[in-house]
Amino acid sequence: MKKILIVLLLSASVLSAKETGLFGKIIHVAEDDTLNVRVEPNYKARKIAEIPSSGYVGVEKCRQVKTSLWCQVYPLMQQWYEHFSGMKEKGWVNAKYLSFSDRGYVLVDGKANCDYVIQCKADKCERVLDYETDDANEIKNLKTEWIDKKRLHGESRFGASSSDPKINPEGDICSSAFYIDDYLQNRRLKQLSAKTESESYQTLLKFLKIFSRLEPKTIAAFVHPTAGLTLSYYTVFGRGDKHFTAEQIRQIDVLSEHKHFWGYTDGKGDAVYMTLYDFLAFLPHDTEPIREIKPFKVFKGFHCAKNAECQGYEVLWYDKPREEDFSWQGLVVILELYRGKWYVAGLLRDRWTI
Structure with missing residues (x-):
């Protein structure tokens, strides 16, 4: 029995290491906090640097240490941070604080x-x-x-x-x-476009392409002219929703320091403050790795205007088939028909991670 357990643990370690990437984005760190970088893959090892919650680093290698996976990271040129710059030595961080990428x-x-x-x-x-x-x-x-x-x-x-x-x-x-x-994004959108000729669906695909670039003026062109855009930090509408007009979206100042209160994090219940631009960037927006788009009629708490026609979609990102994977994220998009044209009226981020 012990031999079987050891084999299983070793197999899990190899699998975990292979699932890492060339790059890592810092996750699960509060906006005003930093991630400690250690000289060795151990929480008690000497701290040699700090990386902010928005950090993006290179990943040298990863190693399984008991039940935890640790990765040796380094700063990328011209993407150094105040406490993680010009380091001659690399440092170690726990992989649970990294979202990996090979692009x-x-x-x-x-x-x-x-x-x-x-x-x-x-x-x-x-x-x-x-x-x-x-x-x-x-x-x-x-x-x-x-x-x-x-x-x-x-x-x-x-x-x-x-x-x-x-x-x-x-x-x-x-x-x-x-x-x-x-x-690559255009290629993926063409693949998705072939699934249906529905006007609302085709509008969704056009919006996703524009949204991936996070350009306020072009995003604003898709926002409902009268109802505006409803945004929610939570996975359903109705709780702490915020509403913005197309003009407010168009006038977004990327460098603005004005932060809105969006709600509270799950678990700790920390207050979440972000600028409007940062909130849009917080939503999933990379179109190329989209795995699935599902239409639905129950709009997750969003109230469609009286006598108006609405259509909801959930855009899904995941690495494994959803029924086999407990880690995925989705972008819920609500479109409303107005004077014969579909517009985006609601957005929220749906997700499930463990």
Whole structure:
């Protein structure tokens, strides 16, 4: 029995390590708090740095320590933080505070050539070698290859920049990511678009593409002209809802320091304060990894205007089939028909994590 238990634990450790990524975004840390970086993978080890709740770091490697997974992280060039900058040594953080990603610029065998990776599977990663563009200078096809993940080192667009003008015409930063990500998002939206020709559904897809860029003026064009946009921090409408007009969305100042009170966190019950822009950024908005879009008629507490026609959708992100995975997130979008055109009238973030 002990041997079986050991085998199971070892299997779980290997699986956990493989599910990590080249990059990590800090999660589960209060907005005004920081994540401690340790010299060793141990809570009692000496603290050598701090990373803010908004931090984004490179991941060197991960190691199972008893029942916890720890990862060795490092600051990305030009994305250093006040207490985590210019470090000569890497540090360790508990993986439960990281959301992993395998999308980004990398060094290949230590060389900076603006190489961009779009995904990894097991020990291999898909690197973009080249791409073809159309007359509008938009990518129409990618040429990629799969290479060993061990050869890669995650970096920022600054740290991966090349001095070769053929590779990096901008000279100081890599710039291909925007075009590649846009191509991948468009490809995914085309796949989703083929599912139905419903006008509300097609409007939803157009909105998702615009929303992924978080540009207030273009988002405002989809907001209901008279009802405005209802936003909720919770997983249902009706509790602490906030309402904004299309003009208020259009006039969002990205650098504004004015924070709204949105509600309280689950569990601790901490008060949540965010600017309007930060709240929109808090909602899931990356279209390329969308797994499923489900229409529904019960609008999670949202009250459709009298005699108006509404349609609700839940956009879902998850790594495994939902019935097998207890960790997923969704964006609930409520659309309302107004003078023959569909507009976005409600948004909230649905999620379930353990």
